[in-house]
Amino acid sequence: MLTAVQPWPRTEEEALAVQDALRSRVVSAAGPADPATVAGLDVAYDDSGDRLGAAVVVLNTADLSVRDTAVVRDRPAFPYVPGLFAFREVPALMAALEKLTVRPDVLICDGHGLAHPRRFGLAAHLGVLTDLPSFGVGKTRLVGEWEEVGTARGSRSALVDEGETVGAVLRTQTGVKPVFVSVGHRIDLDNACSLTLRLASRYRLPETTRAADRVCRDLLS
């Protein structure tokens, strides 16, 4: 689709420098409230952890029908380091995005956007590289604190780090552990949360994530 991802950092120091250079390109804006298409992105690993499968699944928001799917098999591009997680999966996910025949209206990533120690998690990183609206839905926290969330579906609580609201802890299903929603690029938190709720009408995670997870999983086995 877009931008090539040329020289990849090989050390933590280089990766930090890349984050520092790219984070200024993040755009804060009121994103699409009713996107026609939404893309889910996910990666799965084999037993050795040496190989991975990356998937992007584009759904029509109206009926959740699959509009497009792209997969890539690759190798992790970086070791797992909290805060540098994106450097592991971005090359494979970008390669998959480039295979799409349609340009999705929003990217929904597995992980965080601005809810990151340097405000540049995976969702922000992919948003900047593609210049598409993007946000993250994480299953566990990386940074931030929050007040206990109401038990009813739709309840939310601000995720605050260093005095700054970096995301929301959102209950997508009554009585089920909440998810962590944070903005990446060109979308606002309210729209990210309502979109997440819309896509998680039946399960804890949005259908986008579930679809991508399923695809990249049986890409390995």
Add this chain to the structure above:
DNA sequence: GCGACAG
């Protein structure tokens, strides 16, 4: 020194 630490 002891925890915490996206996937």
Add this chain to the structure above:
DNA sequence: ATCTTGTCGC
């Protein structure tokens, strides 16, 4: 991320 048994509930 991934490895795993049983168990509780609709």
